[in-house]
Amino acid sequence: MSGPERTPCRSRRETMGKTVTKQARAELTRHLLLDAAAALLNRDGYAATSMVDIAREAGVTKGGLYFHFSSKDEICDEVQSAAVAVLHRHVARARGRRPHLRRLADLSRALMGWLAEDAKVGASFRLAREMGSNDPRFVAFVRAWLGQVRAHIAAAHGAGELSPHVRPDMAALLVVVTCVGLESAAASGTIPAGTDLVSTLSELWRVIEASQPADSAAAEATGA
Numbered sequence: 001m002s003g004p005e006r007t008p009c010r011s012r013r014e015t016m017g018k019t020v021t022k023q024a025r026a027e028l029t030r031h032l033l034l035d036a037a038a039a040l041l042n043r044d045g046y047a048a049t050s051m052v053d054i055a056r057e058a059g060v061t062k063g064g065l066y067f068h069f070s071s072k073d074e075i076c077d078e079v080q081s082a083a084v085a086v087l088h089r090h091v092a093r094a095r096g097r098r099p100h101l102r103r104l105a106d107l108s109r110a111l112m113g114w115l116a117e118d119a120k121v122g123a124s125f126r127l128a129r130e131m132g133s134n135d136p137r138f139v140a141f142v143r144a145w146l147g148q149v150r151a152h153i154a155a156a157h158g159a160g161e162l163s164p165h166v167r168p169d170m171a172a173l174l175v176v177v178t179c180v181g182l183e184s185a186a187a188s189g190t191i192p193a194g195t196d197l198v199s200t201l202s203e204l205w206r207v208i209e210a211s212q213p214a215d216s217a218a219a220e221a222t223g224a
Helices: 008-016 022-044 051-058 062-068 072-094 100-117 119-131 136-158 168-188 197-210 214-222
Strands: none
Touching (some): 022 062, 022 072, 022 119, 051 062, 051 072, 072 100, 072 119, 100 119, 100 136, 100 168, 100 197, 168 197
16 A cells, blocks of 8 residues: 655655754744645635645644744745746746747746646636736736746847737737636636646647748757
8 A cells, every 4th residue: 555645745744853953943834834825725726725724734733824924915925936936947047048939938838837736836826817806916926927928029029030920019918818828727627637738838839930930940940
């Protein structure tokens, strides 16, 4: 019989059982709470997730939770900050690579992968979808991602990688609408469970790349 499933929360709880300094224990507890909050927010949404639920999921007392976070909204802010850090690390690794359109394609495919594998990114997208119209604090990650999409589109346009018939603002809008639409369709069950969103999004990029100018397509093929 196989052992219990290893989750981020369980792994961190095992670490908590070892001898650590008071500061390290506090840091581990904070990470444990963020992992639990992200998992619940991603799975159940904002309204259905309570502070008690987060403490229970993390295996932390309610007092321990309030020592680190004064409110659910504060935890949501931290979850989104962690998601933005994932985005920034991806962008930093790709910095200096050309062409810019390929970097945008890689970013959008990375997003689809994060939605499936990283609860903090998934929770951030769900918070924006459910709560963004009520309070702008819930769209912090989505705005950071949107800003990067626009930056890649502007750079691609400036480098001549887009067809002259393609407006940069509309190109950015179409990328965003497609990614947000895929996330929403997967979350709502509109498309079959387990659909590979990365592969699905790749179909969009095949269409876009087919519309590139000939000289830009040649650069794309050679990785110039």
